[in-house]
Amino acid sequence: MDKLMAILTDARPDLDFKKEDKLIDDEVLDSFDIITIVGEINSVFDININVGDLLPENFNSAEAIWQIVQKYLQEQ
Amino acid sequence: MNITNFIEKAVNNYPDRTAYELNEEQLTFKQVYTYALKSSTKISSIVDENNPIIVISSKNIFIPSIYLGIAFSNCHYVPISTEMPKNKIQDILSLTQTKLIITDSDSKQLVSQLNYNGKILTIDDCINSSINIETINKRKNNILDQNPLYVIFTSGSTGVPKGVITSHSAVVDYVITITQTFKLSSKDILGNQAPLDYISHIRDIYIPLITGCKSIFLPKHLFSTPKLLFETLNNKKVTTIFWVSSALSLCCQLNVFAEIKPLFLNKVFFTGSVLDCKILNIWKNQLPNTQFFNHYGPTEITASCTYFKVENAKEYIKDIPIGKAFNNRKVFILSNDNKKTKPFEIGEICVVGKCLALGYYKNPQKTNECFVQNPLNLVYNELMYKTGDLGYYDNDGNLYFCGRKDNQIKHMGHRVELEEIERIANSFETITESCCVYDNEKSLIVLYYSGNATTSELTKYLRIHLASFMVPRKLINLPTLPKLFNGKIDRQNLKKELGNIYAKI
Numbered sequence: 261m262d263k264l265m266a267i268l269t270d271a272r273p274d275l276d277f278k279k280e281d282k283l284i285d286d287e288v289l290d291s292f293d294i295i296t297i298v299g300e301i302n303s304v305f306d307i308n309i310n311v312g313d314l315l316p317e318n319f320n321s322a323e324a325i326w327q328i329v330q331k332y333l334q335e336q
Numbered sequence: 337m338n339i340t341n342f343i344e345k346a347v348n349n350y351p352d353r354t355a356y357e358l359n360e361e362q363l364t365f366k367q368v369y370t371y372a373l374k375s376s377t378k379i380s381s382i383v384d385e386n387n388p389i390i391v392i393s394s395k396n397i398f399i400p401s402i403y404l405g406i407a408f409s410n411c412h413y414v415p416i417s418t419e420m421p422k423n424k425i426q427d428i429l430s431l432t433q434t435k436l437i438i439t440d441s442d443s444k445q446l447v448s449q450l451n452y453n454g455k456i457l458t459i460d461d462c463i464n465s466s467i468n469i470e471t472i473n474k475r476k477n478n479i480l481d482q483n484p485l486y487v488i489f490t491s492g493s494t495g496v497p498k499g500v501i502t503s504h505s506a507v508v509d510y511v512i513t514i515t516q517t518f519k520l521s522s523k524d525i526l527g528n529q530a531p532l533d534y535i536s537h538i539r540d541i542y543i544p545l546i547t548g549c550k551s552i553f554l555p556k557h558l559f560s561t562p563k564l565l566f567e568t569l570n571n572k573k574v575t576t577i578f579w580v581s582s583a584l585s586l587c588c589q590l591n592v593f594a595e596i597k598p599l600f601l602n603k604v605f606f607t608g609s610v611l612d613c614k615i616l617n618i619w620k621n622q623l624p625n626t627q628f629f630n631h632y633g634p635t636e637i638t639a640s641c642t643y644f645k646v647e648n649a650k651e652y653i654k655d656i657p658i659g660k661a662f663n664n665r666k667v668f669i670l671s672n673d674n675k676k677t678k679p680f681e682i683g684e685i686c687v688v689g690k691c692l693a694l695g696y697y698k699n700p701q702k703t704n705e706c707f708v709q710n711p712l713n714l715v716y717n718e719l720m721y722k723t724g725d726l727g728y729y730d731n732d733g734n735l736y737f738c739g740r741k742d743n744q745i746k747h748m749g750h751r752v753e754l755e756e757i758e759r760i761a762n763s764f765e766t767i768t769e770s771c772c773v774y775d776n777e778k779s780l781i782v783l784y785y786s787g788n789a790t791t792s793e794l795t796k797y798l799r800i801h802l803a804s805f806m807v808p809r810k811l812i813n814l815p816t817l818p819k820l821f822n823g824k825i826d827r828q829n830l831k832k833e834l835g836n837i838y839a840k841i
Contacts, residue, residue, distance in 0.1 A: 271809075273792045274799040284557055290804060291559040291586050292748055292779075298590065311592045314561050 261326055267300045268322055277322040284316040294319070301325075307332040338481045338504035339407050342511075342545040343369050350522070350548040356541075357572070358397040358553040365545075368401050371463045375405025376472050378465035379436065382455050385410040385478060388432045388487060391533070392416045392425075392447055393440040395553050398459050399532045400541045402438055403486070405462060407504070410475045412484035414499070415533035418443050419803050426451060428489055428497045431698060438462060481505040487697055488535055488635055491806070493743070493755035499697030506638040509690045511542045513662050517643070518603065518629070520576065522548035525600075527574035529554055529583050530749065535635045536607075539578050559583060562592040569598045577601065578631070580608030580749025582779070585615045593622045607631035607640060608749035610737060613652040620648050632658035632737060635751070636706065636721050638691045641667050642735055657734035658727070665689030667735065669727055674711040677728065682738060685727040686710075688720045743827070745774040747781060750805045757783065757808060760801045764789055771817055772808060773831040783808035784830050786816050 268277045271293055283289045289297070298309055309332065318328045343365070346355070351366035363371075383389065389406050391413050393399060406413040414432060416425060435454045439447045447456055481504045492498035514520070520543060528540035528551055544551045552572045558565040565587075569577075584606055587593070604619065604626055611630065620628060628648070633640035644659025646652070661667040668676065669683040677683040688710055695703035710720040726739045743754040754772040761770040761783060770785035785794070791811040798807045818826040 273795040284560055287557050287560075289560060290556075291583075292805070292809075294560045295586055295589050296809070310595070311563050311590050312595050314563060314590060316557065316561060319560070 261322075263304055264301070264326055264329060265322060267297060267304060268325075271296045271300070281321040283321060284319050289319070297325075301329060305329055305333065307336070337508050338479050338483075339485055339507060339542065340404065340476055340479065342508070342542060343372060343404050346545045346548065353522070353548055354550045355544045356397055356400055356551050356553060358395060359555065361397045363397055363401075365548075368404070370467075371398060371401035372404035372408060373467045373469075373472055374465040375402050375462035376408035376475070377468045378457065378462050379405055379409045379411065379438075380468075380471050380475055382457070383409070383411060383436050385475060386483070387411045387436075388414045388434050390414045390416055390428070390432070390434045390437045391439070392418060392437060392443045393459065393532075394418055394442050395532060395555060396440050396459060397553070398463055399537075402459060402462060403537075403541065407479075407485060408472055408476055410479050410483065412486055412501070414487045414489070415537070416489070417531060417533045417803065418446060419805075421801050421803060422446075422449065423801060424489075424497065424803075427495075428499070431497055431499070432487070479504065481508065482694075484694060488533075489697075490635055490751050491744070491753040491756050493753040493759075495756075495759055496699065497697075498699070498702070500635045501694040501697055502635075502638055503694055506691050506693065507538050507542065509664060510638045510640075511538065511546060513664060514539065514640075515543060515546055517662060518605075520547050520549065524549040524576045524603075525572060525574050526551040527554055527569055527572070527577045527579075528552065529559065529577065529579040531556070534749075535639055536578055538639055559586065562587050562590050563595050566592055566596045566598050570596075570600065573600045574598070575600050576603040576605070578605040578607065581606045581611040581615075582609065582748040584611060584619060585779075588615050588618045593618065597622060601626050603627050603629070605629045605631050605643075607633075609746035611656060613654065613656060616646065616652055616656060620646065624648060630656050630658055632735070633687075634723055634725070636693045636723070637665070637687045637689075638693065641665050641687050641689075641691060644734065655736055655738075657730065658737050659734055665691050669729065669735070670711070670722075676712065679729045679731050682726055682728045684741060685723045685725045685735070685737070686720050687723065688718060692719055692721050743772075745781075747774065747779065748805050750803075752781070752806050754781075757781065757798070757802060757806055760798060761785060761794065763801075764794060764797050767794070769817055769825065771825045771827055771830055773827060773834065775810075775834050780810055781806070781808040782810040782812065782834065784812050784814055784817055786814055789813075 346365045347369040354362045355365045355368050438457050440459050484501045485504045487499045487501050489497050489499045530536040540551050628646035630644040631640040632642045642659045644657045666688040671683045710718040724741045757772045758770050766789040767787040818829045820826045
């Protein structure tokens with residue numbers, strides 16, 4: 261989770277990812293942020309997040325993103 | 337002809353067809369017209385003719401009626417993004433001295449925080465007004481087609497907001513020209529990507545009026561979730577998209593074609609910045625029966641002035657041409673000594689035609705610098721716009737874009753003056769100096785700076801004072817910045833250093 265928080269904070273130092281829970285629904289993150297964050301997650305955790313998992317419910321909060329990362333790690 | 341004639345014809349020809357759609361909401365041409373008349377009645381009761389009216393709103397189905405209502409009132413709309421930083425909105429307010437702001441309920445709070453004494457109307461106030469045909473007709477009859485239809489503010493290097501003023505006739509000419517060129521018809525369904533405060537709104541809003549086609553306003557968040565985006569294109573049976581190149585790129589970067597393909601798309605227009613050939617080849621291979629067109633043109637010549645039809649059978653390796661001029665405009669390249677260039681000789685791209693903007697808002701100096709007498713015409717007055725873009729021809733007469741004369745860049749479809757970012761960065765207390773460069777390969781704005789500020793506190797500061805897309809994503813603190821002989825910061829040197837910097841990080 262620390263590694264994920266580092267990725268998120270590095271992409272958007274202005275946000276408090278502990279509090280945000282509508283990152284996609286409220287358009288807090290834009291498409292450029294998503295590309296950056298997904299790219300970093302894929303390289304740091306050595307996974308390949310499928311476009312089908314790029315859904316608001318999976319990316320609205322740091323906790324939700326962590327769940328989806330866990331899912332990929334367990335599948336390996 | 338002016339833009340109000342478009343909606344009047346539409347309501348005669350196809351009153352009950354759907355014009356616009358956003359999520360579950362739809363409006364027919366007749367509804368759009370009625371709401372425009374209501375808005376005009378309300379607006380005319382507050383402001384005199386020929387005044388700027390600021391519109392601040394998120395994507396909203398009633399925006400076309402508001403714009404048309406302002407046009408019926410013989411005023412001009414000034415669309416402002418809800419993402420624009422407050423200090424910049426404030427500068428625009430003092431420059432335009434606007435007496436009326438129209439806003440949606442989502443953006444009302446933002447507007448209430450501004451230092452502004454004029455009138456504020458919500459979109460609801462406008463569309464729920466009564467209709468006074470007499471007032472509307474009186475105003476409408478005073479419209480000259482050379483009057484401003486809108487003012488769009490873009491990034492400026494000096495700190496003074498740079499507002500491009502565009503006339504009815506330029507927009508009418510553009511919409512008719514592209515509709516004819518690409519044979520757009522009532523069978524088409526448009527999928528709009530950009531916000532409605534962006535120049536491309538003239539395609540998304542006005543093409544339906546003269547073709548009877550439908551325009552789907554795609555919510556911004558779909559572009560962060562591309563699978564849902566493609567599902568929406570399929571559910572709504574979208575045939576035609578005018579998207580910025582970066583939107584096409586993100587679909588490939590997130591590998592959406594592996595899951596789903598757009599089934600109804602037959603025309604893809606891309607614009608805003610240079611599209612990577614690799615991205616074009618992926619789209620082409622995935623959608624072999626779709627036609628692809630590159631579009632080129634700055635806001636000052638009304639959306640786009642050249643286009644290039646991509647050959648699907650051809651693999652593009654190096655550059656995609658920006659092509660040739662649309663009908664009724666001349667686009668050519670001039671050398672430094674104002675001569676026509678030979679093939680492959682680089683010069684400045686210049687444009688002549690009705691499509692030219694009226695100039696920059698209350699800025700005769702900048703206007704006269706960029707809108708000049710065509711030096712090739714020694715016979716009569718012919719205004720020419722100097723784009724500041726560099727380009728060349730190939731042997732077939734196709735144009736290619738190859739950079740800028742100044743430090744303007746295109747990032748995610750937005751026009752950005754690097755000096756504007758530096759000016760804000762330099763205003764931060766603990767910054768000594770700064771210099772911005774653009775990494776074309778990674779589509780990344782990089783800020784080099786010297787001073788004690790931490791990258792995190794500097795980013796937070798920049799986020800408050802700059803639109804989100806302008807905030808540099810990489811900040812690099814150096815003891816001092818390299819200088820040229822004249823003492824100016826050596827931007828080219830810093831740009832060359834980019835590769836080395838990444839290696840160190």
